Amino acid sequence: MHTGDTFVELFGRLPDLVEGAVADLDADQLATAPAPGANTVGWLVWHLARVQDSHVADLVEEDQIWVAGGWAARFGLGPDPDPADTGYGHDEVAVAGVRPDGPEALTGYYGAVHDRTVAYVRGLSADDLDRVVDEGWDPPVTLGVRLVSVAEDDIQHAGQAAYARGLLLAR
Numbered sequence: 001m002h003t004g005d006t007f008v009e010l011f012g013r014l015p016d017l018v019e020g021a022v023a024d025l026d027a028d029q030l031a032t033a034p035a036p037g038a039n040t041v042g043w044l045v046w047h048l049a050r051v052q053d054s055h056v057a058d059l060v061e062e063d064q065i066w067v068a069g070g071w072a073a074r075f076g077l078g079p080d081p082d083p084a085d086t087g088y089g090h091d092e093v094a095v096a097g098v099r100p101d102g103p104e105a106l107t108g109y110y111g112a113v114h115d116r117t118v119a120y121v122r123g124l125s126a127d128d129l130d131r132v133v134d135e136g137w138d139p140p141v142t143l144g145v146r147l148v149s150v151a152e153d154d155i156q157h158a159g160q161a162a163y164a165r166g167l168l169l170a171r
Contacts, residue, residue, distance in 0.1 A: 054066075
């Protein structure tokens with residue numbers, strides 16, 4: 001298996017996880033925390049998409065899909081989104097402020113992010129993975145480490161969203 005194919009396989013597992021977490025939930029369910037202080041299904045999926053979008057946009061040196069695609073309005077976040085806001089450090093109030101208008105907002109935004117990610121990783125070679133992409137860490141972060149980190153974070157959040165969905169539907 002070639003390097004690019006490996007990353008296509010890794011990121012290719014996420015769309016089904018995202019779809020499964022949000023399918024048939026309405027806007028109120030997507031914005032309902034399964035317990036006080038917990039993250040909502042909508043926030044978890046929004047966050048995993050934002051993390052991937054932010055990091056891959058940096059790697060391809062393009063605007064984030066979040067900003068360029070006008071997605072913020074579909075999440076109750078106004079027309080002028082902060083590209084630095086990926087959800088990291090959100091408190092309960094900020095989590096509650098992310099209100100997707102339905103599952104299609106989440107799957108549509110994530111789908112656009114996923115398509116760009118797959119287009120990028122498909123062309124990678126083994127040599128590309130050693131390129132340093134972030135000098136702000138010790139040791140510096142390579143492309144391979146960054147991509148694995150993004151995928152791992154997204155997979156964890158997709159699992160959390162599926163669990164939160166189960167808690168909501170069990171009520």
